[in-house]
Amino acid sequence: MLWERGYVGTSPKAIQLAAEAGQGSMYHHFSGKAELAKAAIERSGAELRAAAEEQFAGGGTATERITGYLQRDRDVLKGCRIGRLTADPDVMADPVLRAPVDETFGWLRTRLAEIIAEGKKSGEYPAGLDPEQTAATIAAVLQGGYVLARAAGSAEPFDLAVQGLVSLLKGVAS
Amino acid sequence: MLWERGYVGTSPKAIQLAAEAGQGSMYHHFSGKAELAKAAIERSGAELRAAAEEQFAGGGTATERITGYLQRDRDVLKGCRIGRLTADPDVMADPVLRAPVDETFGWLRTRLAEIIAEGKKSGEYPAGLDPEQTAATIAAVLQGGYVLARAAGSAEPFDLAVQGLVSLLKGVAS
DNA sequence: GTCTATACCGCGATAGAC
């Protein structure tokens, strides 16, 4: 529900209805909306990391693993579960809720930078390529691709952006 | 206010307070929240186009104009006024509100593609570079850069992503 | 054209019975 409607747009009552749980149950197990959201965000972050690592850990060159990650099947029009939360004022205002969002993208950028560094070591990428910068660019293309796709009501801009990035990466690869 | 709190997070009452206008005035000039938001979104879209065109129309090579646009001063942590709306369920669900968002990004991608096509014509970029793809990638890096920056609570990821993209572009340019 | 008053609803949380 966070994914579809965001934090502000999701009410405890709606959650209870979807979970077929009563008010009392919810407030017995969670102190309130924020704590419940925290649990949900941490879970989504863990799932995102697991899904990404599946691609990263597979064999192949750095470019192969990165393009595999970029081009894996995605629910493009629904956007990114974690990324969409950055537009939620209440999430951004609460350090406890922002933390798991921050950590997830921090992990992703670090992991991508490692793979690019490996690609440099193996001679796949030129020595001048900056791993941190390139990692941020890759993560940004995905997040921005979701934004463009949702704006257009079509997955096309996402696919174009990803293809454009892959072409640029192949352009600098030896 | 749309920029800071989004559509769902902005109430008519708050708007009236900020504008020092009464309820009656607002409902006399606008049929309701949606129509008011439509006007605001269209205005933001026009401003975004004007600001971008300022960079695009300046002199210089295609790469210079694109990097000028990418690196211009931005309120990174506040995000993109138009892009953030793609996370708003009520905006996405209403075709009338989504239309100006769609048109703004449509215009931006088209304009960037034109500049890249000019760069190809002048021999700055290789014939194999796809203008539409590259344009989508550039727009996505900006939108995604905002997302990463807001997640991190720092402009750094945005700057890294932009620099990474500029490096890749320069890598394929002759 | 602008004002105040009012209406209706749903949010987020609490209270206290069972």
Add this chain to the structure above:
DNA sequence: GTCTATCGCGGTATAGAC
């Protein structure tokens, strides 16, 4: 642990006076 009842608040809009 779960239930129902209730609370106070603010969102969104309308009514009708001025």
